[in-house]
Amino acid sequence: MAASGSSKASKGSSSSKSSKSATSTQERREAQREALRKQRQAELARQKRIRTLVIAAITVVALVIVAGIGALIYRSMQPDGPVAVPAGMSEDQPYLSLGAPEGSGAPVLEIHLDFMCPHCGTFEEINGEDISTMVDNQEATVNLVPRRFMDAQSTSGDFSTRAANAMVCVFEDDPANVTDFQQLVFANQPDGTGSDPTNEELIGFAQEVGASDEIASCVDGGTYRDWVRDVSEPYGAEEGGSTPYISLDGTEVPIEQANTPGVLRQTVLEAGGSTASDAGGAEASDGGEG
Numbered sequence: 387m388a389a390s391g392s393s394k395a396s397k398g399s400s401s402s403k404s405s406k407s408a409t410s411t412q413e414r415r416e417a418q419r420e421a422l423r424k425q426r427q428a429e430l431a432r433q434k435r436i437r438t439l440v441i442a443a444i445t446v447v448a449l450v451i452v453a454g455i456g457a458l459i460y461r462s463m464q465p466d467g468p469v470a471v472p473a474g475m476s477e478d479q480p481y482l483s484l485g486a487p488e489g490s491g492a493p494v495l496e497i498h499l500d501f502m503c504p505h506c507g508t509f510e511e512i513n514g515e516d517i518s519t520m521v522d523n524q525e526a527t528v529n530l531v532p533r534r535f536m537d538a539q540s541t542s543g544d545f546s547t548r549a550a551n552a553m554v555c556v557f558e559d560d561p562a563n564v565t566d567f568q569q570l571v572f573a574n575q576p577d578g579t580g581s582d583p584t585n586e587e588l589i590g591f592a593q594e595v596g597a598s599d600e601i602a603s604c605v606d607g608g609t610y611r612d613w614v615r616d617v618s619e620p621y622g623a624e625e626g627g628s629t630p631y632i633s634l635d636g637t638e639v640p641i642e643q644a645n646t647p648g649v650l651r652q653t654v655l656e657a658g659g660s661t662a663s664d665a666g667g668a669e670a671s672d673g674g675e676g
Contacts, residue, residue: 469612472558477613480621481529482557484564485521493657495520495650496529498622498631501549501571502536502578509630509645510572516651518565526654530564533622533629534614545582548605550614552588555604559597566595 469477486492497517499506520526532550537543549571556567570591576582583591589602604610622631632639632650634657644650 469616470609471613471617472554472610478617480618481531482554482561482564483527483529484561485526485528486524488527490524490527492524493526493654494529494635495526495654496531496631496633498531498533498626498629499568500533500536500546500629501575502539502546503533503629504575504577505641506630507572507575509632509641510569512645512647513650514565514569514572516648518569520651520654521565525651525658525660530568531618531622531626531631532614534619535623535629539578540576540582541578541580542582545576547611547614548585548608549583549588550618551608551610552585552592552601552605554610554613555601556592556595556597558604558610559592559601563592563596567592567597570595 471477471479472482481496488494499510517528521528530553532553534544534546534550537546540546542548553564553567553571557564571583571588574583574587574591585605589605592601592605593599622629625631626633626638630641630644632641632644634654639650639653643653
């Protein structure tokens, strides 16, 4: 009986140890799983932080790049500095003023021309002599706005700009030669299929109408290209749009009217209170017929 009791005690002890061992194993496994869970959570948190930092870094770099591009675009649209203008002109004056002084009370005739524009060539052929007469006789304040929007139509890619710059050079040298220069350049206007007049030829045209030798450096150096690009061209694009554009005292003159021989000058004279006969300019108007 004692042996039997001892055996039962031994079995109870063994069962108790087995139960404790199973519990211990289960706890260890749960502890391991908890540790793994915490480890995974820590790893996921670390990866999330890394992704956040990477996204933030990419965003910052992208913003810097966009800001840099924006700054470059903005700077490219701004003049490099004060633009060169002929003596006596303000930097923001978008035209060359000829004839009667501004503010004199004479009619104000504004003409927008691009030296590559074929319709401008037609306008000049019809009205060139009359414009010269109006300037010489101070029958009007004639404001010329040289444009460059047709550069791309020229073989050289910049003839409008070069010719406009040359006209400003002539104005600086002697305003009395501007209208003759304008007529001569249009008489040699390229059609976009052959070569354009070179700077050397533009200098020759200027000297042919009376400009001095000093004009060569102005034409070759593009002294007034920035003024054409940044002042007269934007003004012309906003005010008139296409070319030729003609206005008298702020009111547009229809091109059909302006291209009728003699009519433009007659309209200007009437705005000033006289006629071509009063001004003794019948011959000039006849000359304007080409």
